Amino acid sequence: MSTDPADRTGHPQYAAPGQPATPPANGKPPRNTVGLVALVTAIVGFVFALWEGAYIIGWILLPIAFVLSLVGLFQRDRSKRAAIVALIISIVGTVAGGIAFAGSIGRAFESAAGGPVTAAAPAPVQGGQTEAPPAEQPAGDSSAQGTRDNPYPLGGTIANNDWELTVNSFTADATQAVLAENQFNDEPAPGHQYALANVTVARLAEEAASPLFEVTVEYVTAQGNVVGSSDAMVVAPDAISPNELYKGASTTGNVALQVPEGDDGLLRVRLGFLGGDDIFFATS
Secondary structure, three states: OOOOHHHOOOOOOOOOOOOOOOOOOOOOOOOOHHHHHHHHHHHHHHHHHOOOOOHHHHHHHHHHHHHHHHHHHOOOOOOOHHHHHHHHHHHHHHHHHHHHHHHHHHHHHHHHOOOOOEEEOOOOEEOOEEOOOOOOEEOOOOOOOOOOOOOEOOOOEEEOOOEEEEEEEEEOOOHHHHHHHOOOOOOOOOOEEEEEEEEEEEEOOOOOEOHHHHEEEEEEOOOOOEEOHHHOOOOOOOEOOOOOEOOOOEEEEEEEEEEEOOOOOEEEEEEOOOOOOOEEEEOO
């Protein structure tokens, strides 16, 4: 059998040196296997990129599809259609997956924060008749009460999906009561005094949780400085319990704060493990 290259030039599958191969008799370029693999990978990756809980699979498949589509585009004498579609899907899938992931993160943070906070002032009493309380407004609404410029009065209540909190009272000068509560309580810093914020916390969510980690009561001075309960580690008289609460349970107690003497500040309250909206209450 002859192996002379000259004998092959007439065969449709061979070409003379330096010449492109003769296309198939039907005129269509050969199938681009790499492009088809890229297309299938891109489609599967696109689906997983939008599937909450399976994002990681999409993040793995879409870059692979992108690379394979580029390889498929550079295949000589092969169909480019599948590779082009795979390239488009891999890019669009990456963008769509990023948007879906950002939405999931936002929902997770909102859930951890206990959802949006609503606040309602106590209903005024006139002539022994209690008026219906005003409709609750989102705490983020600038027209609503609960801001630094328009704080709620003592006795107001705020709530989100997990917690409800009522500020019952505020004692600006409770130094003697705090010092008498525990012999190891230190004197307040010069120019400061101990104050007590009395609050009631109720659990609204089904699962148990501790207000110690999810409810924050702080003091904001007239100059804007924030004072937390951890700034002065003292034992408050009738301190609010840190024990866990199930739905329907509540606890009432004091939060001790070291505040400047004679300051006319506000209370700032946050609900949720990751914090939430800042709600302000007057102290007098």
